[in-house]
Amino acid sequence: MVLFVTGRCHRTCWYCPLSRERKGLDVVFANDRLVASPSDIIREAENMSALGTGVTGGEPLLVLDRVVEYCTLLKEHFGPDHQIHLYTGLAPNEPMLGRLQGLVDEIRLHPPHESWPCILDTDFARSAALARRMGFTIGIEVPSLPGLGDLAAALPLLDFLNINELEWGETCAAAMRERGLEPEDGLHNAVKGARQWAEELPADPKVHLCSSVFKDSVQLRERLKRIAANTARPFEEVTDDGTVVYGVLEPAGSLDGFLDGLDGDDYEICEGRVETAWWVLADHAALVPGRKYVVERYPNGGMVVEVTPL
Numbered sequence: 001m002v003l004f005v006t007g008r009c010h011r012t013c014w015y016c017p018l019s020r021e022r023k024g025l026d027v028v029f030a031n032d033r034l035v036a037s038p039s040d041i042i043r044e045a046e047n048m049s050a051l052g053t054g055v056t057g058g059e060p061l062l063v064l065d066r067v068v069e070y071c072t073l074l075k076e077h078f079g080p081d082h083q084i085h086l087y088t089g090l091a092p093n094e095p096m097l098g099r100l101q102g103l104v105d106e107i108r109l110h111p112p113h114e115s116w117p118c119i120l121d122t123d124f125a126r127s128a129a130l131a132r133r134m135g136f137t138i139g140i141e142v143p144s145l146p147g148l149g150d151l152a153a154a155l156p157l158l159d160f161l162n163i164n165e166l167e168w169g170e171t172c173a174a175a176m177r178e179r180g181l182e183p184e185d186g187l188h189n190a191v192k193g194a195r196q197w198a199e200e201l202p203a204d205p206k207v208h209l210c211s212s213v214f215k216d217s218v219q220l221r222e223r224l225k226r227i228a229a230n231t232a233r234p235f236e237e238v239t240d241d242g243t244v245v246y247g248v249l250e251p252a253g254s255l256d257g258f259l260d261g262l263d264g265d266d267y268e269i270c271e272g273r274v275e276t277a278w279w280v281l282a283d284h285a286a287l288v289p290g291r292k293y294v295v296e297r298y299p300n301g302g303m304v305v306e307v308t309p310l
Contacts, residue, residue, distance in 0.1 A: 001050040001223075003041065004029040005066055006058040011089050011112065015143055015176070017169030022058070028066075031223065032302065038073050045074065047300055048226040052083035055104070061090045064099060071103035087141065091123035097134050106137040108162065113142075116150040128157045143167075144209075149200030158206060165212045166194035228299035234265040235277040243305055245296045247281030249274040252290040285310060 007022040016023065028035040030044035045053065053074055060067050071084050085106035092100070092107070100107075111124040119125055124140070131138040139160035140151060151161060167189040168176060176182075176191065184190040190212035198209050224242025236244040249258070250273050258274070259267065267276035278294045285292045292310040297303060 001041075001045045001048060001053045002029075002031055003053050003055050003070060004057060005055055005060045005070065006063045008062050009057060009059040009089065010062065011059070013089075013112070014179075015145070015166060015172055017167055017172055018058070019169075020171060023171055026063075031227075032298075038070065041070060041073065042077050045078070047230050048223060049230060050078075050082075050226075052085070055084060055086040057087070059089055060086055061088050061092060061096060064096065068099055068103060071100075075103055085137075091127035092131070093127070094130060094134075097127075097131055097136065100136075101134060104136070106139070106159075107131055108139055108141040110142055111140065113145055113147070116147050119151055119154045125154060125157055128154070132157070132159070139206075144194040144197045146197050147200070148197050152202055152204075155204060155206055161201070161204075161207045163198045163201070163207070163209045164215075165198075165210065166191040167212050224299060224302075227302075231300040233268065233275075235267060235275075235280070237278065238299075239296070242299065243296050244299050245278055245294060247276050247278035247285075247292065247294050247310070249276070249281055249285060249288065250291040251288050253288060255288060258284060258288045282310060 004022065005028055007018060007025040007027055009016075009024070022029070030041045031048070033040065033044050035041055055067060055071065067086070074082055074084060083106070084104050085108060086100070086104045087108045087110060089110045089112070091109065109124050109128060111119060111122060115122050115124065128138045128140075137159045139158050139162060140154060141162035141164065142148075142151070143164050143166045145166060148163065155161060168183045168191055169189070181191050184192045195209070195211070201207050221242050225238070228238045228242050228244055232238050232244050233246070236246045238244055251258075255274065262276070262280070266280065267274055269275075281292055281294070294308045294310060295304060296306045298305065
């Protein structure tokens, strides 16, 4: 599960891809669901049978009390094997790390781009060494930008160095154009040339590259499939992408005849609409007049992907 604990941040990275609904705002999301209370976090984690949680933002350590509260909640509910990793653009000191001990298993540091050439002289290097001594798994995670090779000097201090392929975003598009950057193609968010910048780093088992395509086609898809497996209604078809498909009838008359022969699990009436298996609607919709269509959406009442009239 991705636990977004705040959109506030002390930095103004030009490549930040956060949406306008989150950037700079003190909001909390569990995956893509707005969190109104801590119980929403547990509910979303259960919906996807989450084995772990990534705590992110914004800058999570600006709301350290909130991070401690939510991580305590997750560990108490799911047990110590629920793996929690935290992303931060700060270099946490000993008191901060002390509050996270036993709650956060892994810390992913995000040093600013301008600090990379002198990374060993920064607080991030000192924080990494301290965190390792305190029992955390520690690494650096940054987007692929020119100068990645400078981070090789920090490898002895780290358990891993994660590189995310730089992605085009709505809120950072203007800054990318100012730097002469452009999307790699019309289908994906990857920035042209970003993968080549990662080649500045040596071949090392600690170095990992996460492509934009992997995040879209594997990580998101697997998360959706886990949620769908737990939340799909009996008549919803779960696709290979983790979306759910069902039929909708907005009747223009009596439902007599249409519902005959259907069990209670075969349909649901929602605000006057009949929602049922798309193939049932396709086979029997002629029995009653009205608007008929097939919906594909993210599971558990998520975003609608496509609506196809019948």
